Amino acid sequence: MKGKYEEVFNSLIKKGSLKQQVYRNTYRTFQEFKNIIREMAQEYSQRTARDKSNIPFEFTDKGEFQMELKFAGDILLFVMHTNVFEFSRYHEVMKTPYVREDKDRSFCGVINIYNFLSDSFKYNRVNDIGYLIGRVFINKDMHYFIEGKREIGFLFNNFGNTVINREAARQIIESSILYTINFDLLTPPFDAVKEVTVDEMRTTLDSMLIKTGKRLGFRFQGDHAEFESGR
16 A cells, blocks of 8 residues: 555655745745835935926835836736646647756746736726736746836747846836836727716716726727727
8 A cells, every 4th residue: 555656645745846946036036026115116206306297106016926017197006816737738848948948837826916006006996907928937937037018028938048137127118117107098089988878877986887098999909909899
C-alpha cells in the first residue's frame, strides 16, 4: 500500500509547487506595480504643487489584489487574479520554442488592466462601459508577455526573452497610461440615444440609465473604431 499512491502524491506536489511559484511571482509583480504607481502619484503631486495644476493623478490601494489610478477623466483598475492559468493548446504561446522546451512555462498568473471613465464611479452610473486594455501574464521564470490594445500588446510580446522587473513594470504602466490618454470618448450614434424613457428622465443625471463608454455604439476592428449597425 505504501507505494500505491506515490504517483498521485508526486503529481500533487509537483503541480502544486509550480502553481505556488507562479502565484508568488505574480503577487510580487503586482506589489511592484503598486509601488511604482504610488511613487508616480507622489512625484506628480510635487510637480503640480509648483504649477498649481488641477488635473488629478491619484493612486488608491483598493486591497491586496486591486488598485486604482485616476487621472484626468479616466480610471485604470489593476486587478490581480488569484488563480493560475494555462493556455489553450491552440494559443500562439504554446507554439513557441520557449514553451515547447518546458511545458510548465505555459502556466501563468494574470494581472488585468481595465479602463473606465472616472465619472462612471463618481456618479454611480452602473450601466457605463469599461474596457480591458491589457492583461499581463507571468510565469514561474518571471517571464512575461501582454495581450492588449495597440502598443501595449505589441511592445511586450516576446515571452521567451522578456523578464518582468521594475523597469519592465514601469514601461507597462506608462504605456497603459499613454494609451488611455489617447483613447478618447466618442459620441454615440444618434439612433442609439434618441429614445429616452420617462423614468430615465425622472432620474437624476448622475444615475441615468443611458450607457456611457468610450466606444459605445462602435466595435473594434484591430484598434480602429468602426460604426456598429443595429444588428
